[in-house]
Structures are given as C-alpha cells and as structure tokens.
Amino acid sequence: MRVRVRFAPSPTGALHIGGVRTALYNYLFARQHGGDMLLRIEDTDSTRFVPGAEEYIIEALDWLGIKIDEGICLDAPNGKGNHGPYRQSERREIYHKYVQQLLDSGHAYYAFDTPEELEAKRKEVPNFQYDARTRGEMTNSLTLGLDEAKRRIANGEKYVVRFLVEPNEDVTVHDLIRGDVTINSNILDDKVLYKSADDLPTYHLANIVDDHLMEITHVIRGEEWLPSAPLHVLLYRAFGWQDTMPQFAHLPLLLKPDGNGKLSKRDGDRLGFPVFPLEFHNEKDGTVSSGYRESGYFPEAVINFLALLGWHNTGDQEMFSMNELIAQFSLDRVSKSGAKFDYEKGKWFNHQYLQLKSNEELADLFMPVLAQHGVNADKAVVAKVIGLTKDRVNFVPELWEQTNFFFVAPTEFDEKSVAKRWKEDSPRHMRELIALLEAQNDWSAEALDGLVMPWIAEKEYGVGIVMNAFRICLVGAARGPHIWAITDILGKEETLRRVRAALEVLK
RNA sequence: GGUGCUAUCGUCUAGUGGCCUAGGACAACGGCCUCUCACGCCGUAAACCCCGGUUCGAGUCCGGGUAGCACUACCA
Numbered sequence: 001m002r003v004r005v006r007f008a009p010s011p012t013g014a015l016h017i018g019g020v021r022t023a024l025y026n027y028l029f030a031r032q033h034g035g036d037m038l039l040r041i042e043d044t045d046s047t048r049f050v051p052g053a054e055e056y057i058i059e060a061l062d063w064l065g066i067k068i069d070e071g072i073c074l075d076a077p078n079g080k081g082n083h084g085p086y087r088q089s090e091r092r093e094i095y096h097k098y099v100q101q102l103l104d105s106g107h108a109y110y111a112f113d114t115p116e117e118l119e120a121k122r123k124e125v126p127n128f129q130y131d132a133r134t135r136g137e138m139t140n141s142l143t144l145g146l147d148e149a150k151r152r153i154a155n156g157e158k159y160v161v162r163f164l165v166e167p168n169e170d171v172t173v174h175d176l177i178r179g180d181v182t183i184n185s186n187i188l189d190d191k192v193l194y195k196s197a198d199d200l201p202t203y204h205l206a207n208i209v210d211d212h213l214m215e216i217t218h219v220i221r222g223e224e225w226l227p228s229a230p231l232h233v234l235l236y237r238a239f240g241w242q243d244t245m246p247q248f249a250h251l252p253l254l255l256k257p258d259g260n261g262k263l264s265k266r267d268g269d270r271l272g273f274p275v276f277p278l279e280f281h282n283e284k285d286g287t288v289s290s291g292y293r294e295s296g297y298f299p300e301a302v303i304n305f306l307a308l309l310g311w312h313n314t315g316d317q318e319m320f321s322m323n324e325l326i327a328q329f330s331l332d333r334v335s336k337s338g339a340k341f342d343y344e345k346g347k348w349f350n351h352q353y354l355q356l357k358s359n360e361e362l363a364d365l366f367m368p369v370l371a372q373h374g375v376n377a378d379k380a381v382v383a384k385v386i387g388l389t390k391d392r393v394n395f396v397p398e399l400w401e402q403t404n405f406f407f408v409a410p411t412e413f414d415e416k417s418v419a420k421r422w423k424e425d426s427p428r429h430m431r432e433l434i435a436l437l438e439a440q441n442d443w444s445a446e447a448l449d450g451l452v453m454p455w456i457a458e459k460e461y462g463v464g465i466v467m468n469a470f471r472i473c474l475v476g477a478a479r480g481p482h483i484w485a486i487t488d489i490l491g492k493e494e495t496l497r498r499v500r501a502a503l504e505v506l507k
Numbered sequence: 508g509g510u511g512c513u514a515u516c517g518u519c520u521a522g523u524g525g526c527c528u529a530g531g532a533c534a535a536c537g538g539c540c541u542c543u544c545a546c547g548c549c550g551u552a553a554a555c556c557c558c559g560g561u562u563c564g565a566g567u568c569c570g571g572g573u574a575g576c577a578c579u580a581c582c583a
Contacts, residue, residue, distance in 0.1 A: 010583050012583075045581095048582065111581090115581060118580085122580095126508080127509070127579085129579085160581050178512070184510085187509070187511090187579080188510095188579095191580095202580095202582085203582075203583050223513095223576090223577065224577055226577075226578080227510070227577070228579095250512085252513080253577070261575090261577095262576080305519095308519065309519065313521095314521065316532075335519095336512075337512090337576090338575090342534085345518075347533090348533055349533095355546095389545090390546095392544080393546095417543080421543075464542050464543085466542080467543080468543060470542080471543060471544095472543090475543085478543040479544035481543095483542065
C-alpha cells in the first residue's frame, strides 16, 4: 500500500516551530517510503481564523524545502490531487453526510445545551463530564426524543451533534513510537462532532473523515493528541472503517529551553530567539513575530537542527542533509520524551552550514546587508573579504561587524584597544612605517611582510607593539584578520591615508 | 482532581543484559596557535531520578514510588 501522510495545520497564526518539525517528520517518512505528503488546512474554527496564516504556512514549508505532493501548495493554492477539497471549510457537504451516518446508526445524537448552560453545569458539578452518566440529565435528543429534537432544529434552534461514547470499554491504540496505549472509555466525554452555529465539524470528526477519504496511512502528529487518540479509534469503529484505520505516531513535544513546559511564542520573545520559520505580521492582533529566515538562518540548518530535536540515529553524525535524513529517518528512533529547545546549538548548525557555502554565494547574500549600511562594493572584493572573515560568524548579517572596516575607514578608535595597544612610541613608529611604506611599490602581502618584519627586528621595536598600533590605525580596534590581508584589500593609498588620519586623532 | 505519556552530563542524545572505567555534539572551563579578535586544534569538568525485584551480571528487564509534561472546550 502506498504510504500517504498529511500535515494538517490550523490557520490560526504563524506556523510554530514544533509544527514545522511535525511537518518535517511527516515529509521524511513519506519520501523514504516513496509515498505522498499532503497538506490539508484545518480551518474548522471560524472564530480563530487569521488572515494570511495559510499563505504563511505554504511559504514557510517551501522555504524549508518541505515539498507538498498533494493538497494546498505553492503552485496550487486551492489544492491539487483527487481527494479535494483540501480546506475543511470547503468540505461541509461531505461532513453533513458522515454526521448523518453516525446519527442514523445511533453513534451520535443532537444536543441543545448552550455554552452558558454547560459552563454553569461545570461550575455546579466539579469535574463535570458530558458522558454516559450525565447525558440523561441534559438537553438532547436522547432525553427529548428525536421528534422534539427535530422540531427544535426546524425552529432554527442552535445545536451540536455529540458522539455517543459507550461506557467502560478499554480502548487500545497502537502507537508506532510508544507501543500500545490503553485507556478506558469512561474518561472520554461525548465529544462535540458538529456545531450548527457555523455549520462546521470539530477537529475530531473532520480529521477522521478526511484521513479516511484521503487514504492516509500514517498519522504523525504531536503528543498533545495522544489522549484523544482512543476517541479517534472509536470514531473509526463507529464508521466501520477500523480495517483501513491509519497507524498512529505521536511525537514528543518541543519544550522551553529553561524550566519546564511546552515551547511557546512568549519563550522566544523572553529569551530572544524566533519560534517561527518566517517573520509574521498578524493582521488580527497587529503583532509581529520574528522568523528564522529573517534572522539569517539557512533553511538547511533549521532542518538539520530540528531533525535532531527528537530523532537521532545510532552513531555520532551531527550534520545531515535533507537526503541523508530521508534515507536514515525512522519512527522507531524518535525519542519518547520531550526535547528542550537548545537555541545555542541551532546557532552552531548555522555556523557549520555557513562555512560550507562559497564566498561568492555568501557575497550575494551579504550585498544587500552592505547596501543597508550605505556601502556599494564590488562583489569580487566582498567575496574576498568574506573568505577572510566567515569562519568567525554564525550568520550572514553578522559579517558586517567583522568586515565594516574593509569598506569604511574607522572614525573612532576602540578605547580598550588603544589603552592596551597604543604605546607612547606608537606615533613615532607609525610615522616611520609610513615613510617605509610610501617607498614601497610591490604591495603584495609577501613583499610587505618581507619589508616590515626585518625593519621591526632591526630597530628592535617588537612585532606586537608595531603591528597592533598599525592595526588600530586601519581597523579602529584590536581585532580582525591578518594585517597583510587587510592591507591587501585596502591598497597602498587607503592604508597610508588611514594611518595618517589615525595619527591626527591618537597623537 | 482524573487519565495518559515520559525519565542517561546544564542541553540534544548514543546505549536494546556483559563491548560502560557510560560514547558523541552544543554550551562552560583550561591550554595551544598568534601582531589582535575570532576560528581551529587539544584537553578538563559534567549524567544512568529513588527503592525494591529478576539475573552469575542491570543504565538496559519487571514492580513500586517520585518528579516533569500533556490532555481533561461548541480550540486545534
């Protein structure tokens, strides 16, 4: 049987990084088995819909290289494939049919209790649960009779359809990661399957109907769904679909880096890192959330980092390309326990991937950053400069702090560097150095080294003393690549100009 | 409160009864390199939640505790 998996996010905002990992694991699993990866939009809660969220999800997955074979995707915003529509809000007719089937077979019933009444009941009765013990006291087609229920509906009264859970039955779900999980149906309540208020099903009904109709073979989702998995099994049985029921795998959660609990958007704000793949402007509440892409992350680094948060092969390999992940991934090597989100390691991954890029590739990415700082430089020079500095940064934007002095002469001189490296004799050394360099025509690193080092030795000035002073003149601080690499980029004229300018300020 | 899931260095994890004197990576710390700052390299410190049981032998299997998390909506 062809493997078919789905990622089924809700368009209620930016796609959380945990959701990204769920999508990734689904994708890896599908690719490895030569199967299909579907994207379905679960917009059954009309009140939580956020404009732009769906487009965001599609763009985010595309950026990360998670390709969608069927359903909503970049080249088919309204879905492609034979199992559509792929937006649940467009599947109302389908759900009507299956809700009716459950009603007719006695697996579901109409209920008229208003949200207010239910809330009052919960206040009155501690741990109130709408189930076999209590449904007889509530306002529903079981207590009212079917005729009265239909009369009320005909009168336009709002209602919901609830699933009738048979009491005291042990339900076992086989989870691919955790093994058998058994719970007793007594702890399940008569879940709402459909609400007439917005003429939409709830998640529980919609996901079973859609997974069945879309011929999903494996449901890979977050651990927060584990407690309701037995309910879903009951639903499959009620429909008579137990023989084609998909297999389940519940992924461990992504936890906050400090303390305990699920990773949330607030943690990112608090600790200063993104929890979303892309920057998101929420039209509904006006908030802006930062994204990995805008922070300078490479998608392959985010993928590698995320893949290892909850999955690990035997052995010590840390760097995995998408193809390696596809080849090596397996659900039985997914951990059972939650993984704290280690942002520092994410940075390290980006560092690794940045080193793998060519200087030219990085130059293309860095040119816009330079432009933002008002620098218009030749790409070949930029690439050369990057080659000298890339090993010290984690992100492309950080390149600016490491390279700015190549493009802009220092206007101020780092106090600490000057205090430590600018000696009493430095002005005199620099004046002598200027004279030495002025007469020099061969400006290659080798020639300059061959000229200056013997001079320092002859005068017994000390290499560190002279070179650091020189460096402060050129860079403005005691940092940066090898000095002859800097003079090489700057050229004779600019080098001498900078030393003279520094002498004006430092004396 | 109820139900379920989980439990190895600070963090991600390797470990599937003897190969464990518990391995790797991030972070931390120290050293080397060096004209500076980094990078890099080398090294140090750092863990089997607790108590029982099974076994010649347990991080690994079993039971019980404890702790953490998740769920407990006309949200997903």
